[in-house]
Amino acid sequence: MLKPRSYILWLWSLLSLLNAKAQDIDYAKQCIKTLCSDDFAGRGYINEGDKKAAAFIKDEFAAHKLIPLGNQYYQGFGFPVVIYPDRVFLNIDNYELTPGEDFIINPGCPAISGNYKVLRLDSAMVDNSLEFKKWTKKNLKGTFLIVDEIKGKKLIHQERLTAILNNEIKARGLIYDNQENLVWGVAINFESYPILHIKKGILPRLVLKLKLTVDASRIPHSTQNVIGMIKGSVQPDSFIFITAHYDHLGMMGKEAMFPGANDNASGVAMLLDLARHYSQQPPEMSIVFIAFAAEEAGLIGSYYYTENPLLPLSKISLVVNLDLMATGDKGLTAVNGLIHPELFSLLQLSNTRGNYLPDIAARGKAMNSDHFHFTENNVPALFFYLRGEYHHYHDVGDKANAITLSKYNEAFKLMRDFINSRMKLEF
Numbered sequence: 001m002l003k004p005r006s007y008i009l010w011l012w013s014l015l016s017l018l019n020a021k022a023q024d025i026d027y028a029k030q031c032i033k034t035l036c037s038d039d040f041a042g043r044g045y046i047n048e049g050d051k052k053a054a055a056f057i058k059d060e061f062a063a064h065k066l067i068p069l070g071n072q073y074y075q076g077f078g079f080p081v082v083i084y085p086d087r088v089f090l091n092i093d094n095y096e097l098t099p100g101e102d103f104i105i106n107p108g109c110p111a112i113s114g115n116y117k118v119l120r121l122d123s124a125m126v127d128n129s130l131e132f133k134k135w136t137k138k139n140l141k142g143t144f145l146i147v148d149e150i151k152g153k154k155l156i157h158q159e160r161l162t163a164i165l166n167n168e169i170k171a172r173g174l175i176y177d178n179q180e181n182l183v184w185g186v187a188i189n190f191e192s193y194p195i196l197h198i199k200k201g202i203l204p205r206l207v208l209k210l211k212l213t214v215d216a217s218r219i220p221h222s223t224q225n226v227i228g229m230i231k232g233s234v235q236p237d238s239f240i241f242i243t244a245h246y247d248h249l250g251m252m253g254k255e256a257m258f259p260g261a262n263d264n265a266s267g268v269a270m271l272l273d274l275a276r277h278y279s280q281q282p283p284e285m286s287i288v289f290i291a292f293a294a295e296e297a298g299l300i301g302s303y304y305y306t307e308n309p310l311l312p313l314s315k316i317s318l319v320v321n322l323d324l325m326a327t328g329d330k331g332l333t334a335v336n337g338l339i340h341p342e343l344f345s346l347l348q349l350s351n352t353r354g355n356y357l358p359d360i361a362a363r364g365k366a367m368n369s370d371h372f373h374f375t376e377n378n379v380p381a382l383f384f385y386l387r388g389e390y391h392h393y394h395d396v397g398d399k400a401n402a403i404t405l406s407k408y409n410e411a412f413k414l415m416r417d418f419i420n421s422r423m424k425l426e427f
């Protein structure tokens with residue numbers, strides 16, 4: 001039997017062992033819930049959403065005792081962005097549509113307010129040259145044209161629509177009807193005319209008039225990347241970067257909020273969980289954690305970082321970029337896996353050894369997340385996303401309570417093992 005003193009020591013070491021557990025899904029869930037809360041307003045450009053998210057991440061970095069880089073964890077920068085801070089209102093034949101649920105405006109939609117005529121087109125009216133000539137002779141001023149894309153029927157002569165909107169005929173705007181998904185985004189410039197997207201099954205065949213109000217402005221926006229570091233115990237001057245963008249789309253008017261649970265509160269949660277893990281298990285190389293801003297506006301935060309690096313880019317052994325980490329039942333994809341076969345083999349090995357995820361796929365180069373500008377600077381960078389049955393992307397339904405994190409633990413351990421084996425390869 002243990003002596004009382006050794007018993008206390010044993011209990012203490014057991015407790016610290018429990019405390020230093022590999023991953024913490026409850027912590028990740030809490031982070032996601034916070035990042036997706038109403039208060040954070042879709043981590044965009046309304047109600048200081050991205051600023052609040054940055055402050056939350058900064059506080060977590062500080063709690064995990066990360067060394068601050070930049071100005072107290074912040075690397076500030078600015079860019080222009082189009083925002084919809086007030087009214088986004090659409091009424092069709094006296095039926096009021098719900099923003100985000102029934103319709104969205106195109107990102108970059110200019111401000112507009114008024115009553116308009118509506119003309120529903122079919123593809124023959126556009127693609128048949130004779131018919132096209134006939135109806136475009138009518139007065140189309142102040143008319144919204146509805147393009148019905150039901151059953152995937154696409155127009156051959158899409159450019160004819162653009163011509164009608166831009167030339168002297170000047171139809172007022174365009175409506176894409178019968179959309180399966182309402183996928184929104186961020187624009188940094190206004191488009192020349194309003195485009196609306198309406199969910200499948202909302203509009204009747206015959207539509208006569210609409211009332212539309214959109215308040216929009218283009219503003220200079222200040223934001224920040226959030227950056228912290230854990231010093232390596234063996235090779236402090238070699239760096240592994242773990243990155244995830246924390247911004248999302250913000251809000252479309254006062255009602256429609258885009259919470260971005262999968263995209264990318266899930267990636268930020270895993271980044272914070274890895275920061276928590278490595279703060280308790282000091283790594284051999286230094287690990288830099290960056291939560292990027294303005295990814296959705298065009299990879300602006302990661303571009304700014306690679307143009308203004310706080311540490312030499314040549315000292316980075318690997319960038320692990322996490323974006324869309326909420327699923328995993330169908331496995332994981334590594335963008336750039338095809339251009340870094342040695343890293344991809346190491347990833348596969350880590351997965352086989354731990355028996356973590358059902359499938360690991362490799363893709364080539366793609367400009368689809370924050371790894372891209374590192375790749376452009378010859379830094380080995382992989383972008384990881386999990387695959388599974390989840391249908392919300394850039395829509396109002398990508399909520400904290402809609403995601404399952406079904407393979408979170410496995411994906412976390414895979415990232416940890418992969419990073420650890422990459423650090424060991426340097427010796």
Ligand SMILES: [Zn+2]
Binds near residue numbers: 245263264295324
């Ligand atoms: Zn994303």
